[in-house]
Amino acid sequence: MDKEKFEKLIFKFHNKELSSEEKVEFESFLSSSDEARKIFHQWNLVYKASQALSINKEIPEIPFSLTEKKTINWRRWLANSAAIITIPLILGFTYLLIDKYKTGPVVYNEVAATNAKVVNISLPDGSKVSLYAGSTLKYPDRFSDEERLVILDGEGTFEVKSNPKNPFYVETTDGTRVKAYGTKFSVRDYDADNTIQVYLERGIVDFNSPRLNHPITMKPDTRLVFNKTDRKYTISNSTPNEYDAYEQGILLFNNKPLEEVVQKLNRVYGVDIVIQDESLKEYRFTATIKDESIYQIMNMLSLSTPQLEWKRQGQKIILTQKLKSKI
Template sequence: MHMRLNTQTLPKHKNRWIAIASVAVVAILFFILGLSLQRFHNHSQQELVVMVENGQKASVQLPDGSRVRLNSASALRYSPDFGKKNRTVKLEGEAYFEVQSNPDNPFIVLTRDHLQVKAVGTKFNIKAYPNDDQITGTLIEGRLEVSNSLLSEVLDPNERISFHTRGLTFSKSRVDNVNEAIFWMTDQFVFDKETLGNIAKMLERMYNVTISFESPDIKEIQYSGKIKNNSMENVLNLITVVSPLQYTMTESHITFSKKTE
């Protein structure tokens, strides 16, 4: 069967404009398609984020089977394809890690100040809050490599490394009771010549409060000991019993001041 089509010849200038319009439409379509693909690519590469607010804790199981316990005011970031090409996470705050062994794909934790902690299969705790003067890593089991652009250190079990962010220096020490590093998981505080200023940061994160001092020298008072923080009032009372301080509390704000005679 044959069909005959009626055709109409367009003027040459109209043909030229149609050709130009066709090219423009194709270019726009490719631009839109490229933009859509780029948006899809960017969306697929977005990090997964686990954020823990003040006064809270959280547990996370990563795709490779590794487990992470996050302390208050902490965040853990990792890519959607975690475990396929690498096992890299970013930590802000404090976390305890139980890493599944995989020698061919080391587990890497990145913190502030470009500090990198590399593990194969191990248990360790990292504390890296944004406003703290140091970043600490404590190894409970296995082996850790801690490094940045300045130097590299290897940790054995029952060792702790501290990176002092102001002086940009490392110090490594032996820990008598390595479990003290994770006492926070059982709602306990352990202080070793810790200033009240640093203790206040812990209390703010733990109880979702704000703390101020009547005078700057109060922040420099040091404390050592172990406290079971079954209540905030218990912690505050213990602090004031062993020092010449008192505190007042208005809603969620606490003020430390010197005791008046």
């Protein structure tokens, strides 16, 4: 983004001087990124503050006597003083405007990663989110002083800016909450899945579900898998390889059951793969996928699992077990 050019367009926007072409360019800049919207918001505050400080040019020359009996030209005094008072006052008014906005209604943003491997998001407090395929994230335009709450439907990695006085919460659609203060962790909770998974890379988080009687505290390099049906959970040692790869646009499957592999492929590639034989769901699959097409991946699956074959059926891809040849 050409920041200098964007700021010139913002200036023209406030002065209603944008041409038709510049208006299109301005709107393109504004919708391009969170950074662009933040720049516009900052300049908008300064503009409003400067408007509040605007002085009527028709102020008459008012003689004003001091104890020394000297007469002051009031208009000239204002003009000479403007350079000294304008900047501090604009900053002061900007602060007041920002403070005023803090008491206004909170606006929620919603970002969706539809058939995209990763969407990167910057939150108002400086925390970072990597949102994965088939997921949505809702977050406010500003956080409260009591908590920083975002709502996740799907899967994402969170790198939370430390603030011991203001905990950070990731809440999923079923009311499960992961609480952190300053850490890096990943949460996976799709409605279609029977489990909720949390991987903690560094720091400490608390996992709490409406289905539990008490929160579970996790330590670094561990993975929690919580079963939504029987309310049982396991915590095991783990490594960040899978999510590190995912953030770089790489799918890494390390001895994963075929059912989980298919769920991931459906979300990332926007396809409909159906496992027709239940016996295939527990077959394990190990692979690293970056630029392969979905059909290349299907061939990889059938080569690594001799009992499996696949075929296209309309808009679906059907996985079946090979029939045993008759002797």
